[in-house]
Every structure is written in structure tokens, then in C-alpha cells.
């Protein structure tokens with residue numbers, strides 16, 4: 001019995017990437033998921049920002065960890081905008097997202113690209129390179145929020 005259970009869990013885990021885009025059972029799930037992803041993005045972005053501003057000591061290794069996390073987190077929120085009903089999900093997402101979905105997804109794509117570039121810059125350990133890549137990465141937040149996020 002225990003073996004079967006383990007097998008079932010392993011099977012479920014191995015199919016995860018394939019179902020990731022449709023893993024949300026309802027709109028509330030999807031809204032919770034994307035908000036959680038954005039919160040993780042905010043924390044990791046904020047920490048690099050504070051290091052670059054000199055509020056906390058710049059540590060190349062910590063920047064690397066944050067940038068690695070951001071490269072993994074950046075692709076996550078977007079599938080959760082495709083679940084039916086999330087237009088009225090109670091989040092801060094504006095209706096303009098669904099009337100301009102291709103523009104919204106292009107912005108998301110740019111964000112992912114810049115997150116990868118930040119990761120590469122972080123690997124160099126060079127503060128000037130990190131700063132330039134971070135500026136580019138960070139500009140995506142406002143560019144998208146101004147148009148597609150309430151308040």
C-alpha cells in the first residue's frame with residue numbers, strides 16, 4: 001500500500017510541468033497563485049535594490065541567489081491570468097489586461113527576458129553590470145503596473 005502511494009505521488013510530481021499552465025481549479029486559486037508569485041518577486045527585487053542603494057552590504061553571492069530566484073519566479077504569474085473568471089477575481093488586475101492580452105503577454109515576456117539577463121549579470125559578480133541589468137529589470141514593474149494594475 002505504502003509503495004503504491006509513493007508511486008502515485010511520484011507520478012503526480014513527474015506530470016507537474018505538463019499541467020502547470022492549467023493547474024488552477026478555480027479563479028480564486030489562480031488569483032492567489034499570481035499574487036503569491038508577485039510577493040516573492042517583490043521581496044527578491046527589494047533585497048537586490050537595497051544592496052545596490054547601499055542600505056545593506058553588497059554581497060555578490062546573495063545577489064546571485066536573489067537573481068536565480070527571480071529568473072525562476074518571473075515566468076510564474078502569467079498562466080494564472082488565463083484561467084477563466086480571473087477577470088473578476090477580486091485582485092488588482094485591470095480589465096485592460098483581457099482586452100490587450102497580447103500586449104500584456106509581450107510585457108510579461110520582456111520581464112522574463114530581463115530576469116534572465118539579470119541572472120547572467122549576477123553571475124559576473126560585477127556590481128556595475130548588476131546595476132545596469134537591475135535597472136532594466138526593475139523598469140518592467142512600473143511599465144506594466146501603470147497600465148494593468150489598479151492603484
Ligand code: HEC
Pocket residue numbers: 031034035036038039041042045089090091092093094104107108111137138140141142144145148149
Ligand atoms: C506584465 C505585467 C507585470 C509586470 C512586469 C509586473 N507586474 Fe506586478 N502585478 C501585475 C498585475 C496585473 C498585478 C495585479 C494582480 C492581481 O491583483 O490579480 C500585480 C501585482 C503585484 C503585486 C501585489 C500582489 C498582491 O499581493 O496583491 C506586487 C507586490 C507586484 N505586482 C510586484 C511586482 C514587481 C516588484 C515587479 C517587477 C520586478 C512586477 N510586479 C512586475 C502585473 C505585472
